[in-house]
Amino acid sequence: MDLLKPLQIHPELPISNIDLFNGDTLSSLQKYFEICSQASDLLVTTSCFAEWKKGKSTNGTAKVIPAVPADSKVRGQAVRVFFFDDNINLSLSASSGAQETKGICNLRDITTAKYVDFSAGCNGFTCDSAYRHTLIHHSSKYNNVLVQANILDAMSNVDYFSSIVSKYCQKGEKVLVFMDVNGTILWSDSIMGHGPNEILLGTMFMFAEVRPRKPFEVTWGNQPTIKVEKRQMVKQLLNDLAKGDNDILHEFWQRNVCERFMNMLMRDADLGWSGHEATFSSQEFFSVHSGYMESLRKQDSKGAASHGIATSWFRCLSMLQRGRHAIVINSFGMDTYKVVLRSARNARRVLHMAVNFETWSERDTTKFQQQFEAEALPQPPPRFAGCGMGGIVDIISCRQLQCAGNEADRPCAVSSGGGGFEVPDYVFIYVVRKPSQDVTLGAKVTHLDVGLEVAEIFPKGAIESSNEVNKSLTPPAEVIRIGDIIREVNEISGDTKAMVEECKRCMNVSLVVARPLRLSNQMGFCGGAQYTDPYDEELIVTTVSTCRRTTHLPSFKFEMPPSPHHPTDTGGQL
Numbered sequence: 113m114d115l116l117k118p119l120q121i122h123p124e125l126p127i128s129n130i131d132l133f134n135g136d137t138l139s140s141l142q143k144y145f146e147i148c149s150q151a152s153d154l155l156v157t158t159s160c161f162a163e164w165k166k167g168k169s170t171n172g173t174a175k176v177i178p179a180v181p182a183d184s185k186v187r188g189q190a191v192r193v194f195f196f197d198d199n200i201n202l203s204l205s206a207s208s209g210a211q212e213t214k215g216i217c218n219l220r221d222i223t224t225a226k227y228v229d230f231s232a233g234c235n236g237f238t239c240d241s242a243y244r245h246t247l248i249h250h251s252s253k254y255n256n257v258l259v260q261a262n263i264l265d266a267m268s269n270v271d272y273f274s275s276i277v278s279k280y281c282q283k284g285e286k287v288l289v290f291m292d293v294n295g296t297i298l299w300s301d302s303i304m305g306h307g308p309n310e311i312l313l314g315t316m317f318m319f320a321e322v323r324p325r326k327p328f329e330v331t332w333g334n335q336p337t338i339k340v341e342k343r344q345m346v347k348q349l350l351n352d353l354a355k356g357d358n359d360i361l362h363e364f365w366q367r368n369v370c371e372r373f374m375n376m377l378m379r380d381a382d383l384g385w386s387g388h389e390a391t392f393s394s395q396e397f398f399s400v401h402s403g404y405m406e407s408l409r410k411q412d413s414k415g416a417a418s419h420g421i422a423t424s425w426f427r428c429l430s431m432l433q434r435g436r437h438a439i440v441i442n443s444f445g446m447d448t449y450k451v452v453l454r455s456a457r458n459a460r461r462v463l464h465m466a467v468n469f470e471t472w473s474e475r476d477t478t479k480f481q482q483q484f485e486a487e488a489l490p491q492p493p494p495r496f497a498g499c500g501m502g503g504i505v506d507i508i509s510c511r512q513l514q515c516a517g518n519e520a521d522r523p524c525a526v527s528s529g530g531g532g533f534e535v536p537d538y539v540f541i542y543v544v545r546k547p548s549q550d551v552t553l554g555a556k557v558t559h560l561d562v563g564l565e566v567a568e569i570f571p572k573g574a575i576e577s578s579n580e581v582n583k584s585l586t587p588p589a590e591v592i593r594i595g596d597i598i599r600e601v602n603e604i605s606g607d608t609k610a611m612v613e614e615c616k617r618c619m620n621v622s623l624v625v626a627r628p629l630r631l632s633n634q635m636g637f638c639g640g641a642q643y644t645d646p647y648d649e650e651l652i653v654t655t656v657s658t659c660r661r662t663t664h665l666p667s668f669k670f671e672m673p674p675s676p677h678h679p680t681d682t683g684g685q686l
Contacts, residue, residue, distance in 0.1 A: 115143045119469060122484045124460055129469040132176045133163055138225035145178040145222050147465075149191050149288050151438040154429070154456050157290075160467040161444045161476055169356055172211040172227055174218040175442050176467070177290055179228040180255040181221065182236075190285045192255040194277055195442075197292035198315065202239070202247040202260040203345060203386060207231050209249065209258075214351060216292075217258060230258055242276055243269060245319050250280055261296045263315055264404060266422040273428035287437035289428070294445045297425040310365035312404055317347040317370075320397065321386045328380035332373070333360065345386065346377070367398065421454060429455055446479040450487065454545065454620065459489055490618050538627040539599075540590050546574050546619045553615050553686040555592075559608040563599040563626070564686075566592060575686075592625060600624035615686040 116128035132140050148155060159175040167173025177195045185191075199216040202208050208215065209230030219228040232239045236253030245262035257280045266272045273291075281287050291297060295311045327341040332353045340349065350373070354360040364370065374383060374394040382391040392400075432439050441448050448464070456462045466472075466480065544553060554573010557564040569576055575592050582589035601611040602622050615621055 115140055115147075116465065119466065121481055124489060125462070125464060125484065127464040127466065127484075130157075130465045130467055133160065133173075133468050137220075141176065141178065141220055141225050142222055144176070144465075145180075146186070147463075148178070148290075148438055148440050149186055149286060151440075152436040153433060153438075154452065154462050155438070155440045156448045156452060156462060156464045157440055157442045158446075158448060158464065158466045158480060159442060159444050160469075160471060162471045162473055163468060164444070165356075169214050170212050171209070171215040171217055171219070174216045175290070175292075175444075176218045176220060177256070177258075177442075178288075179219045179221045181223060182251075182253055182255055184223070184255075186286070190255060190282070191288055192257065192281050192285045193288045193290070194257045194259065194280070195290045196259045196261040196273065196276075196296055197290075197442075198261050198263060198295040198318075199292070200247075200258055200260040201318075201348075202249055202258070203318065206233075209234060209237065219256065219258075221254075228254065228256075230256070242279075243272065245315075246272075246276075248276070248280075255285070261292065262319075263295050263297075263311065263422070266297060266424050270423050270427055272422070272424035274424070274431050277428065277432070287432060287435070289432060289437070289439045290442045291425070291439060293441060293443040293447050293451055297422045298420055298447055298451060309367075309405065312401060313365050313367075313370055314347065316397070316401060316404075317350065318345060319386050320346040321384050322346050322349055322377050322381045323384060323391075324381040326380065330377070335360070340381065346374075346383070349377075371398065421451060425451075426455065433457070446476075446483045449483040453487055453489075457622075490620065540625055540627075542578075542590055542592055542623045542625050544574050544578050544621045544623070546621070549617070549619055553621065555686045557598070557612070557684050557686055559684060560597065563597045563605070564608055564611060564684075566594055566596045566598065569594065590625075592623075593627070595628065597626045597628070598623050599626050612684055612686060 116130055119127045119129055121127045130140075130144065132144060148157075157175075163173050164170075164175075175195075175197070178193055180191055180193055195217060197216050200208075201213070201215045207213055209217070209219070209232075211227045211229065217230065219230050220226065221228050228235055230237045230249050230251070232249060236251040237249045237258075238251075240248040240250060242248060242259075243262070243265040246265050247260040248257065250257045257276075259276060269275075273289075277287060277289065295315065321343055322340065322345075323343050324340050327339060329337050329339050330349065330353065331337045335353050335355065335357075338349070338352055350361070350364065354364075364373070371394050374397065377383065378394070383393075383397070384391045429439060441451060452459050452462050469477070472480070546553070551574055553575050554570040555566055555575050556568035556570070558567050569579075569592065579591040582591050598611065599605060600623065601614045602618060604611050604614050605624075
């Protein structure tokens with residue numbers, strides 16, 4: 113029996129129901145793991161909120177994450193599984209990974225389908241930390257790394273996800289990343305109706321600690337009274353008071369409500385940050401909150417984030433795609449499609465899996481369907497024959513593989529048309545994400561036989577903005593310069609007028625850019641060297657070049673020599 117059952121929700125998208133909770137759960141788990149681990153691009157799993165709620169929001173009924181025994185291999189290759197989620201709750205207690213503990217991670221052994229306790233000290237799991245607020249459990253018995261992600265860390269560090277993956281993966285392993293959306297890479301929460309302010313408050317409460325001066329009782333609303341005798345996280349105390357009532361939690365995340373709750377606690381306890389002995393007042397807490405919000409607004413206004421999505425997500429996604437690793441967006445919320453549109457190479461090819469869709473509530477079913485109606489898919493690019501650009505992709509692949517065949521197969525070798533071979537231009541991929549469809553790229557181009565030559569870059573245009581962001585990254589990413597030749601736009605090549613129209617029509621524009629060696633050499637590039645920087649693909653730039661670039665480009669002046677190509681049109685604007 114096929115595990116995936118197609119759902120007739122969108123005429124152009126592969127959306128299927130997947131049963132992970134009924135019947136032969138071992139077989140289903142193994143097939144699901146195979147689907148995810150063998151992918152080389154983006155997948156989506158929308159987990160079953162109904163099952164989790166029925167299980168009283170415990171780990172045992174939460175998001176299904178495959179647990180891979182350390183000695184197992186898939187098709188001869190070891191697989192390491194990462195799970196990033198802000199609600200794993202590793203900080204709550206010594207039994208945070210137990211099946212009956214409230215949490216988000218349903219870790220299941222792929223050989224038995226049995227639950228794997230990921231508490232520190234169980235099944236080889238030990239604790240670690242990263243950045244300011246991130247907690248990590250990793251195991252010696254399982255190839256699993258569980259990360260209690262923190263949106264503050266994710267938004268303020270562009271290498272956040274990438275560096276954690278790089279630290280724990282081993283050479284030769286296939287990496288499979290399960291990535292939560294709301295509160296992990298995205299500042300919104302459609303399933304609970306939360307926005308950036310509410311998610312930030314919830315995140316800060318996860319690291320705020322209540323320290324009773326003596327045992328005391330807490331009453332909130334009509335909920336049963338709770339006795340507080342020892343230190344605990346403020347968010348855990350709130351969860352204990354709410355007892356799974358999402359209406360209470362939904363209404364709680366407002367400044368005046370949070371401030372009233374904190375002032376009530378401070379009558380009998382001190383408040384402080386976990387891991388720090390210093391205490392704070394509610395006023396100081398909200399001063400920190402305001403500082404974080406202002407910092408995030410500035411990042412977003414500078415283009416460092418895309419529609420509330422952390423820059424660090426795009427960097428990690430690009431790194432994994434380049435290595436042909438697998439990444440699965442795994443969320444209870446209904447913002448996955450929003451992320452896919454801004455992340456996927458081709459949104460039409462992304463498989464969406466809805467876990468036990470038949471058990472979903474009417475509300476969740478409706479929201480799931482509505483997300484696909486909220487934003488239209490970009491039009492598929494038209495196909496052109498006889499583009500004259502054959503070999504661009506093959507050149508890049510040949511370089512990356514460092515093949516050692518005959519002269520025609522050497523890295524960097526490309527036919528010159530006369531039977532000999534010459535070194536090709538420095539080629540890279542540059543992706544521009546426009547804030548809206550009516551915004552232009554901001555460049556003047558000359559139509560050539562081989563593409564569009566950049567003649568001028570206008571101030572405050574999308575390309576200039578992208579260039580500024582890329583130059584500020586560490587290491588600096590590729591920028592488009594005058595004299596570069598755009599050979600392809602969203603897989604369209606050969607028809608320069610169609611390429612210009614594609615630039616104007618789409619919000620996400622992927623350009624194959626060739627930089628003539630006369631320019632590359634002046635800028636510090638040495639043709640033919642293998643480029644190995646693991647962070648060469650960014651939020652708005654994806655580099656597949658095999659030439660090495662210097663971190664700091666020298667300043668220089670040069671006059672543009674006559675183009676070696678023949679103009680077919682004197683100009684145009686993107």
